[in-house]
Amino acid sequence: xxxxxxxxxxxxxxxxxxxxxxxxxxxxxxxxxxxxxxxxxxxxxxxxxxxxxxxxxxxxxxxxxxxxxxxxxxxxxxxxxxxxxxxxxxxxxxxxxxxxxxxxxxxxxxxxxxxxxxxxxxxxxxxxxxxxxxxxxxxxxxxxxxxxxxxxxxxxxx
Ligand SMILES: [Zn+2]
Numbered sequence: 001x002x003x004x005x006x007x008x009x010x011x012x013x014x015x016x017x018x019x020x021x022x023x024x025x026x027x028x029x030x031x032x033x034x035x036x037x038x039x040x041x042x043x044x045x046x047x048x049x050x051x052x053x054x055x056x057x058x059x060x061x062x063x064x065x066x067x068x069x070x071x072x073x074x075x076x077x078x079x080x081x082x083x084x085x086x087x088x089x090x091x092x093x094x095x096x097x098x099x100x101x102x103x104x105x106x107x108x109x110x111x112x113x114x115x116x117x118x119x120x121x122x123x124x125x126x127x128x129x130x131x132x133x134x135x136x137x138x139x140x141x142x143x144x145x146x147x148x149x150x151x152x153x154x155x156x157x158x
Pocket of ligand 1: 092095096
């Protein structure tokens with residue numbers, strides 16, 4: 001996304017951070033893609049990178065919302081004090097990314113439509129917060145019901 005925030009901008013609540021991820025999800029939907037968004041923040045709420053699933057748009061099965069946000073954040077010296085905020089419970093691939101780089105905290109917008117590796121992350125010391133925002137649950141569950149084949153492709157189940 002070209003709309004980088006200024007360094008002074010702080011997203012100081014989970015709701016404010018999740019709103020950025022939700023904007024990404026809706027941007028993905030508007031592009032004809034899978035509506036999952038994510039953003040990586042510092043612990044004190046500075047936005048490092050944001051992104052969304054680009055399987056359809058870029059023909060890229062590796063670009064999940066979390067990996068896109070991670071990619072757009074660029075190199076960080078340490079991830080311990082970062083927060084990955086995602087509209088949907090992170091799949092095993094993205095949960096692996098969180099463990100690999102030691103991301104300290106994950107905020108999940110919706111674990112009703114899909115439950116990924118969040119419990120595994122919590123067992124290994126990652127601080128996991130589940131919001132279960134009704135609008136995000138509606139968005140994702142509705143999209144999955146309308147696009148079952150594409151969804152199963154994205155989560156590697158066919
Ligand atoms: Zn993923």
